[in-house]
Amino acid sequence: MSRALTGPKVVPHQPVCSAPVTPLVDRELLLVTGKGGVGKTTVATALARALARRGRRCLLLEADRRESAHELLEARPSGGDIVAVAEDLWLQSLDPETVIDRLVTRRLGGGLVARRVVASPVYRSFVAGAPGLGPLALLGHSLELVAGEVGEAPALDCVVLDAPASGHAVSGLRAPRLVREAVGSGPVAELAGRVESWVADPRRVAVLVVTLAEEMPVTESLELAAALRQETARAPDLLVVNALFSPPERPIGGAVPLWLARRRLQEEQLARLDAAWEGPRLELEMLPLLPAEGLARELTDRLDRALAPGAGA
Numbered sequence: 001m002s003r004a005l006t007g008p009k010v011v012p013h014q015p016v017c018s019a020p021v022t023p024l025v026d027r028e029l030l031l032v033t034g035k036g037g038v039g040k041t042t043v044a045t046a047l048a049r050a051l052a053r054r055g056r057r058c059l060l061l062e063a064d065r066r067e068s069a070h071e072l073l074e075a076r077p078s079g080g081d082i083v084a085v086a087e088d089l090w091l092q093s094l095d096p097e098t099v100i101d102r103l104v105t106r107r108l109g110g111g112l113v114a115r116r117v118v119a120s121p122v123y124r125s126f127v128a129g130a131p132g133l134g135p136l137a138l139l140g141h142s143l144e145l146v147a148g149e150v151g152e153a154p155a156l157d158c159v160v161l162d163a164p165a166s167g168h169a170v171s172g173l174r175a176p177r178l179v180r181e182a183v184g185s186g187p188v189a190e191l192a193g194r195v196e197s198w199v200a201d202p203r204r205v206a207v208l209v210v211t212l213a214e215e216m217p218v219t220e221s222l223e224l225a226a227a228l229r230q231e232t233a234r235a236p237d238l239l240v241v242n243a244l245f246s247p248p249e250r251p252i253g254g255a256v257p258l259w260l261a262r263r264r265l266q267e268e269q270l271a272r273l274d275a276a277w278e279g280p281r282l283e284l285e286m287l288p289l290l291p292a293e294g295l296a297r298e299l300t301d302r303l304d305r306a307l308a309p310g311a312g313a
Helices: 022-026 040-053 069-073 096-107 111-119 121-129 133-146 166-183 187-199 215-232 255-276 292-306
Strands: 029-034 058-062 083-086 089-093 158-162 205-212 238-244 281-285
Touching (some): 029 133, 029 215, 040 058, 040 158, 040 205, 069 089, 096 121, 096 133, 238 255, 281 292
Parallel strands (some): 058 089, 058 158
Antiparallel strands (some): 083 089
């Protein structure tokens, strides 16, 4: 990929995609991860909207109790419920412990026994300390949503999981195997086995990594890709390089040197990715400061174009 810097000039933005990403439209789960602060939630939200535009009945699952995706979607806070956002698009925000509680309650058939189990100190200590149980619960809930096994959920084609930051991504994908081996048998082991087979199938599940063209996020993304290959025998399906500096529309005064200096730093990191990243890559420019919903709509348009048949070919 040639990267020659010239003087700033006005050019129409086109997302740079190094390979077709159209196959992502057909996945049942799109797991979006990345270092904190790189725009992971914004990209996941825009991706869910873009998939819904293409007729995929999609639910955005936000694994964060702080709830920020609803602002981007112009919807009410989820509070753990499934919220209808638009045609073919839903939102649910759940923290891992709540997901575990709901899975256990469903497995026990609800009722008084389930409530007593979930409220017991022994259970609460187990949930807080059991390695791999939180990630397994998020993935298991995603699988059950797509499989139509969650009673209150609509029929879905796919889930976009706004997953925890990239430091947890590898352990999250390893969690089903670790839990299955540790538990051995029973409902949790059965769920872990189903999830393990599901996430190992690249035709059904895709992993997307979001980064900035900055040294630390690029380093962490490359380390994540290497760890995924080593630990899970699969590579990320797409790297999204977010917030690239675009030429200023009105190059006035001191803005030009500042833009050129920042863009040169980004070019250095893009060159690192040219040398080290083997998979598909999508580049998105930094957008103007807009209200949250405007930002999401604009980014949705750009991801929608990237998902179009033949894009990046």
